[in-house]
Amino acid sequence: MKILVGYRGTNVGKVLLELAVEHAKAFAGEVALVTSLAGGEKTHQKQIVEAEKNLDEAKRYLDQFGIKNESHLLVRGKTPGEDIVDFAAENSCYEILIGVKSRSKVGKILFGSTAQFVILKAKCPVLSVK
């Protein structure tokens, strides 16, 4: 069973990884870490380097617990929501783990648009954390 973790390396990332470990153990599954960047003019080289660093850290965290895992930095012109939903479908993922909180430019906590898209469009159950 493959568990997709929509990973952005933010504060919520630690909670997502803890939960991914619990679920991978409970379902004898493996974890696919997925980070999505738009690519082209919308993505700076710095963001790619940062995303790779975050994925490496997440991989080391999962390795510590003996959880089989793989990392995917998707840069193929899709929105993060589309990338996550499509990756889950293409890989027959059992479930998707995502963070739902997003902060607006004025600091207000919002229901992230990527999370809303994934929850409504994914074919598998979506586990959301804050």
Place this chain on the structure above:
Amino acid sequence: MKILVGYRGTNVGKVLLELAVEHAKAFAGEVALVTSLAGGEKTHQKQIVEAEKNLDEAKRYLDQFGIKNESHLLVRGKTPGEDIVDFAAENSCYEILIGVKSRSKVGKILFGSTAQFVILKAKCPVLSVK
């Protein structure tokens, strides 16, 4: 570990129950079925009878699989979202399972307001299904 299932006995209910069985087995947990009705003038006796019938059916389904379970028909003047979030906090639930799709009066599929509330307000992870 207690797994809360926000149960309304609709089409999505079967998928929620199947998932509840999988999760209760994987985490050696038990299931709390929760249906919330507003109460007072907003709730007809017919709705209460219907909700009790649905909960009984769900209980029998879980019993078949040997899953320890309990049913709660909450009629205490709260919205379903508040009831689910509060019950999960009061009972230290490990996770909440809910259906996210709702149908508008003109038949359009929407992101249910109860699900949105629960996903943003619950202290535990929320697993959403369609």
